[in-house]
Amino acid sequence: MKFDVKKDLKRLIVVLIASMLMAVNIKTFVRTGGLYPGGVTGLTVLIQRVCQLYFHFEIPYSVVNIALNFIPVYIGFKFIGKKFTIYSLIMILCTGFLTDMLPGHVITYDTLLIAIFGGIINGIVVSLCLSVDATSGGTDFIAIYLSQKRGMETWNLVLGFNVIILGAAGILFGWDKALYSIVFQYVSTQTLQTFYRAYQRQTLFIITDKPEEISEMIFKISHHGATLMTAQGAHEHKQLHIVYSVIGADDAKKVILKTKEIDENAFVNSFRTTELAGNFYMRPKD
Structure with a gap:
């Protein structure tokens, strides 16, 4: 595993900026709007809200997110690339800890605006990570592994995982938030396709x-x-x-x-x- 000081410093800076933006997005838009992003981030938020509502205790975002990323990170180290996984792990850890540490600020209570602008920021964050060969974790590891190593189409798999999260969120917390979360994910996907074209x-x-x-x-x-x-x-x-x-x-x-x-x-x-x-x-x- 070789390191290029200039290139790897750039990757580290971009990953740190992306983790900060992701944490701010979660605290400012996702939590204010009661939304459920796709992938492991959405599952983490869902588990946090279930614990708050039904068990009356708050579990840190970082603890849940890191635990859920254990298997995806293993897949990254084993099958995708070590440096790729290291930078992705930095992204996961920094996002988790910053989400727990940073104060939340409300910009608007309009759920549609939250879904649109939160989705744009989420798409930009994922694009930044992918541009320096890193990911925000979770299903990204699995999608890249299946695309590169197995030649499989991963869209249906990721979509199916997100449908399960949104279905559970709709049953537990109401379908309006689940439907707004679909808007969030759609905007995020369109933003990602605009800024990152390597898989096109x-x-x-x-x-x-x-x-x-x-x-x-x-x-x-x-x-x-x-x-x-x-x-x-x-x-x-x-x-x-x-x-x-x-x-x-x-x-x-x-x-x-x-x-x-x-x-x-x-x-x-x-x-x-x-x-x-x-x-x-x-x-x-x-």
Whole structure:
């Protein structure tokens, strides 16, 4: 396990900022609105409220959250990456302790506003963590493990887990808060998709006179191969070369800019891939 001082210091700073934002979000929006975020965070909040309402004692957020993250953290160390898991563990610990320590401040009692702005902050926090190869814990570990190691689609699994949490919350505390929590999760997901694109796929069709150079460049930047095809223009009946490749959306902009450097006359058609079957290279977590 090698350390790069500059890179790892940046990762640590980003994780600490993310943990602070997450704790503030929980104390300012989630608790004020009585919402239940997705994943282990939502389960932690649910367990806290059950203990308060039915057993009349308050259990610290950090204790519950760390206990629930034990198995996901083990999966991270064992199967995903040690540094990845260490930074994720820092995120989990700091978020837990800060949530217990920081005072709560009420900005608004409007539950819809709380759901929207709380969801935006939650999506930004998760995006920050993922951008430096860390997670906020819980189901993120399991989702990344199943995506990278098993090639499984994880959306239904995570959604099913969240449905169980919201169902329990609705039965115990009322369905209005559970429904507002769906708004929170939807806004969070949309924010995440806007800011973090590593798990999105982009298809490129590039018409060029330099197919070999461009295909080599694509592999160098994204570690993905390309398919070379020949075609004929319908108007001038000129023979054309087409480079076809599917890459990560976070690499697409770099590839397109480099393509224009190699061949300024290249024609690039780029669009999002919504479904993909077969082997697709994923950068391993460190």
